[in-house]
Amino acid sequence: MLEENTQNLNNNLKRLAEITEWFDNQEEVDVEEGLKKVKEAAGIIKISKTRLKEIENEFEEIKKEIEIEEENS
Amino acid sequence: MEEKVFSVSEYIGILNSELQNYRAKIIGEVGKVDIYPSGHVYFSLRDEKDQSVINCIIWKSKYRLFGIEIKEGIKIIATGCPDIYKYSGKLSFITDTVELAGEGVLKKEYEKLKKKLGDEGIFEESKKRAIPVYPQKIGIITSKQGAVLADFLSNIGNYGFKIKMIDSRVEGQSAIPDLLSAIKTIKKKDIEVLVIMRGGGSFESLQPFNNELLVREVANFPVPVIAAIGHDKDMPLVSLAADLEVSTPSIAAITISKSWKEAAIFLERYERSIFEIFRNNIENVNNLINQLIGTIRESGGSIIKKYKDIENNFKVSVQNFKNTLLNIKDGLENFLSKTLLGFRGLAIKAYQQLEKSERIISAHNPERQLNLGYSIASIKGKIIKSVKDATIGNNIDLMIIDGTIISQIKNINKINKNN
Numbered sequence: 301m302l303e304e305n306t307q308n309l310n311n312n313l314k315r316l317a318e319i320t321e322w323f324d325n326q327e328e329v330d331v332e333e334g335l336k337k338v339k340e341a342a343g344i345i346k347i348s349k350t351r352l353k354e355i356e357n358e359f360e361e362i363k364k365e366i367e368i369e370e371e372n373s
Numbered sequence: 374m375e376e377k378v379f380s381v382s383e384y385i386g387i388l389n390s391e392l393q394n395y396r397a398k399i400i401g402e403v404g405k406v407d408i409y410p411s412g413h414v415y416f417s418l419r420d421e422k423d424q425s426v427i428n429c430i431i432w433k434s435k436y437r438l439f440g441i442e443i444k445e446g447i448k449i450i451a452t453g454c455p456d457i458y459k460y461s462g463k464l465s466f467i468t469d470t471v472e473l474a475g476e477g478v479l480k481k482e483y484e485k486l487k488k489k490l491g492d493e494g495i496f497e498e499s500k501k502r503a504i505p506v507y508p509q510k511i512g513i514i515t516s517k518q519g520a521v522l523a524d525f526l527s528n529i530g531n532y533g534f535k536i537k538m539i540d541s542r543v544e545g546q547s548a549i550p551d552l553l554s555a556i557k558t559i560k561k562k563d564i565e566v567l568v569i570m571r572g573g574g575s576f577e578s579l580q581p582f583n584n585e586l587l588v589r590e591v592a593n594f595p596v597p598v599i600a601a602i603g604h605d606k607d608m609p610l611v612s613l614a615a616d617l618e619v620s621t622p623s624i625a626a627i628t629i630s631k632s633w634k635e636a637a638i639f640l641e642r643y644e645r646s647i648f649e650i651f652r653n654n655i656e657n658v659n660n661l662i663n664q665l666i667g668t669i670r671e672s673g674g675s676i677i678k679k680y681k682d683i684e685n686n687f688k689v690s691v692q693n694f695k696n697t698l699l700n701i702k703d704g705l706e707n708f709l710s711k712t713l714l715g716f717r718g719l720a721i722k723a724y725q726q727l728e729k730s731e732r733i734i735s736a737h738n739p740e741r742q743l744n745l746g747y748s749i750a751s752i753k754g755k756i757i758k759s760v761k762d763a764t765i766g767n768n769i770d771l772m773i774i775d776g777t778i779i780s781q782i783k784n785i786n787k788i789n790k791n792n
Binding site for chain 2: 316349355
């Protein structure tokens with residue numbers, strides 16, 4: 301779930317950049333389409349903000365895998 | 374109590390167990406060297422001063438770690454423990470770490486390796502990979518001792534990172550096997566970025582990070598590597614081979630969490646941008662609608678006015694038509710009356726004519742003469758106008774006013790008008 305969120309955050313920011321660009325490039329605004337995009341953006345922003353809220357890190361110490369030595373003299 | 378009698382094997386076993394406590398670093402000059410087909414290296418280490426000698430063995434698995442060629446005459450520091458080989462009773466110093474000794478030697482070896490690896494392109498900038506944005510799975514190799522790990526963790530921020538850490542020695546040649554083992558272990562783990570950290574130190578203490586095998590492991594690591602190994606003048610070769618070199622663990626942590634922190638800023642920016650633009654758009658549309666309504670109202674007013682004009686014109690036209698019709702009607706009536714009047718005139722004229730004719734006819738009516746006592750004589754229906762029309766003996770029909778008298782001619786007397 302966390303992984304999906306991370307993946308989404310990256311995609312979400314890209315999508316938001318696209319939406320911003322769309323608005324910037326509209327000479328005549330299609331209000332219907334604009335409203336759809338604003339709704340989409342609001343959803344994305346909400347999810348992304350949730351993801352950016354402090355989430356505790358997981359810390360795990362891993363033991364080294366020791367190679368077995370051939371100690372034949 | 375009876376003193377215990379040991380077998381040779383038992384006794385050597387005890388000795389070897391005790392000898393483990395005599396782990397040491399020994400400095401000396403390498404004497405005779407034998408490399409067995411197995412790859413294990415047998416060599417002697419001689420004291421420079423009194424020529425004391427100790428036999429040493431370094432197993433192949435250790436020897437290949439350090440990138441040092443053990444050859445006669447070089448001065449090394451060997452680290453290990455003594456051990457008696459029970460089948461020969463010979464004591465050997467089992468070396469697990471070897472490093473070059475002597476001023477300038479380390480530096481020389483460093484430069485030599487740096488050139489070799491540099492020639493291979495291991496340090497090329499073009500080979501550096503970008504540190505992933507929004508990384509979540511982070512691998513760390515460092516020592517749990519000291520403040521390095523704490524520094525890193527206090528700067529990474531809480532973004533739900535999954536951190537896998539392997540504790541490793543990071544100082545001295547003995548760190549090399551540890552570091553190699555750590556990097557091989559973590560290579561198999563699911564991570565997006567690896568951070569190798571230590572707290573800096575002298576050139577000598579950073580020697581493990583100039584190890585050829587370790588440098589190659591870092592250069593070929595499957596995900597980007599950040600090296601946060603402090604240094605003085607000469608940057609460790611591991612740092613040169615890493616995708617990103619930073620001076621401290623804190624900076625490594627900040628670098629990793631940078632994209633996450635930026636995401637919050639981006640989000641805010643996008644949010645502001647999208648909503649502001651849309652709000653402006655709505656306002657613009659609203660203004661446009663109001664304008665249009667105004668225009669429509671104005672247009673509507675003019676349309677009504679136009680309609681009214683048309684209606685008025687139509688009314689006028691209708692009135693005109695009506696008037697025309699009335700005129701036509703009047704004309705017709707006039708015509709009719711004129712016609713009637715003409716007819717009447719004609720009738721009167723005709724009547725007068727009739728009357729006149731009647732008068733004339735009446736004046737000429739023979740009956741009128743009859744009434745005056747005249748009579749009309751005719752023979753056989755032919756009116757007698759002359760004596761020539763009569764013959765004596767003929768019957769004469771005398772028509773009078775109230776009948777006919779038939780008489781017979783007895784005599785004819787002709788009147789001479791010239792008399």
